[in-house]
Amino acid sequence: MTGNTDVVVIGGGYSGVMAANRLSLRDDVTVTLINPRATFVERIRLHQLVGGSHEAVVDYREVLAERVRLVVDTVARIDAAGRSVALTGGDTVGYDYLVYAVGSGSADPGVPGAAEFAYPLASLEEAQRLRAVVDAAPASAAVTVVGAGPTGIETAAELAEEGRAVTLVCGGVLGPYLHPRGRRSVAERMAELGVTVLDGPGTKVTAVTRHAVRLEDGRELPSNVTVWTAGFGVPDLAARSGLSTDSLGRLLTDETLTSVDDARIVAAGDSAAPSDLPLRMSCQAAMPLGARAADTVLSRMAGEQPQTLNQAFAGQCISLGRRAGIFQFAHRHDVALWFHIDGRPGAKLKEFVCKGIIKHLADEAHKPGSYGLHRISGGAKRRQLLEARRGEAPATAESAA
Template sequence: MAENTDVLVIGGGYAGVMAANRMTRRDDVTVTLVNPRPTFVHRVRLHQLVGGTHEAVVDFRDVLAEGVRRIVDTVTRIDAAGRSVTLADGGTVRYDHLVYAVGSGSADPQVPGAAEFAYPIATLEDVQRLLPVLGSTPATAPVTVVGAGPTGIETAAELAEAGRAVTLVCGGELGPYLHPRGRRSVAARLAKLGVTVLDGPDTRVTAVSRDAVRLSGGREVPSRVTVWTAGFGVPDLAGRSGLSTDALGRLRTDETLTSVDDERIVAAGDSVAPSDRPLRMSCQAAMPLGARAADTVLSRIAGEQPAPLNQSFAAQCISLGRRDGIFQFANRSDVAVWLTIDGRPGAKLKEAVCQGIIKHMSDEAGKPGSYGLHRLPGGGKRRRLLRAERGGAPVTAERVA
């Protein structure tokens, strides 16, 4: 009788669910997923939860394979030597292989007053804390959104479309990822919605108070509710467990997503730093990374050499309320190009992407191994940079233990 292999997945986001589903393709593998929430959070819709147009949660039964065992709890420590994890309730779970997919949340704001008076929206719990505050605030009261990446832009548009008086403080450039053509399109739509956009070098936030936001140029912006979308951070679980991390706390791995400390541990999603060159934090990266992490584990179980990362990007899509959006095309190295689809077609494309994400996970749950976007051609520039850094050596990191 074949020996059973226990695989533990920490984190039930896009990467963790994709990895867990994919590993059920082997009958001799038992997959357990530990996640602190009983439902799947469709994170790319959290701005809609803020605006009241979507619940942003999905039943795990709709995205997770039936054979995956679920534990609703939080991992507080990884014992790599003992191949086990400790849970918040005091229990332990042993594993043969571990997938580290703890995701990301809001970065700890260093700006005076931000932790006390600003509301992050990077997690479901963040948004749930914000909603009653918005609900008790008059619609005419000024709302300030800090941060002009996709989350900030989408949240500002959603609130403005709901009738709020919104100021978007960029702290620099509006939509820094976007091509100038796409940036002009986004700016025009925000203006049409009535959003006041403050961008440029004097718009860095220096202080937040109960009723205002102060900028580096000296301006004070009235704000009854301040929404904070500037930056992301990752849980410190890997560092607390003695594993090697980068400066932000992401688990350091080689190009097969294997920890530089322990080949029984692989990582995926926002919490991984392969070869100290982490990818853009996004769902677009998380699901392929989840599939790649699962393939690495399955290769090791089969006694085969895992394939290296081959990440390809295509675009960044941003909703601008429920009737407009932009689909910003990019090259495979994740650099925005001139081509965009905006307006109503852009909104439809963004909605199709949101629905497609759930379909990808559901399809993988029903037919593990069917997902293949992580195998698309791409990553050539990344491999060239890594080879140059290593003097022509193969793109795999040496392990430190």
């Protein structure tokens, strides 16, 4: 390809910023990042915003390469045939390549009363709204957190450490990802903080009212503030634009993260479904996927075959208030090991990880191409899963360029 190449990145989260920064490696590439907010959101700190210990935002000047043009707007539709995106503000932006990194957000709870009376926690605006509600509630107000994944655990611990009366409703297992040893450690910390943990059969929420939460086993829990952290959804932009998606609405791609419909569209982060076998929604996956997506675009520009996905995981890091945390180590293919670091060292490690993520983005902004964690081998497990599901290795998308 000769002349200047225009690349549009939709979404300014962990994967989108990583991809945009990496794409600025070439002087003949113009990168436009389209994001609905003018500031970068540290999504992994939103529970801290609710607890009042962090604002969870960073100026884009700290993490975005100078050569990347930031457009504060929302994409209403992708015109793949015309290679352009229509913005809600009325403008149209053309592209030669598109990186689809719209991320994830709150899912429809599908539980009577939840949408009306529960407070989700997957975006900056939702966290700010919840913080205001918590601040306005009496100190003795009953707080119920629904969902026992990392967000639910972290939010429950953060609020309990501030003296709130918190009940964590698991709907099943506490910390499903965790090894039993790690789970016991989290349960012990929750007990220290005074959090009432309801797990096991019968703890799924069946209804939410203004002042209560009802469980499958018939119990009704008083709840002045109900926080909903169970499940995530993705924007329907891809489906709305006529692109192939999985059942949750993630863009279907091959193993190079290229859309199965169009070789000019590449996906990254929570909104990508490579080979219909998506990775765990997480910041840990988002940044390597962003780097991989950028490398795919750069390879296609150079007339080279892009490399395939090769994702490695380290584990799961969860804060348990400001004074404790846990780092649950895992196999490279994302299955928890017996080994973990908890307590005060776990809290320090969690904070190190949070700061390190911003440093990775800033380093890539200042020196595009320097990030290399996406090249660490995740082993043969993914290939085995793909072969078991399809009976053959996935083919790459090579639709007309």
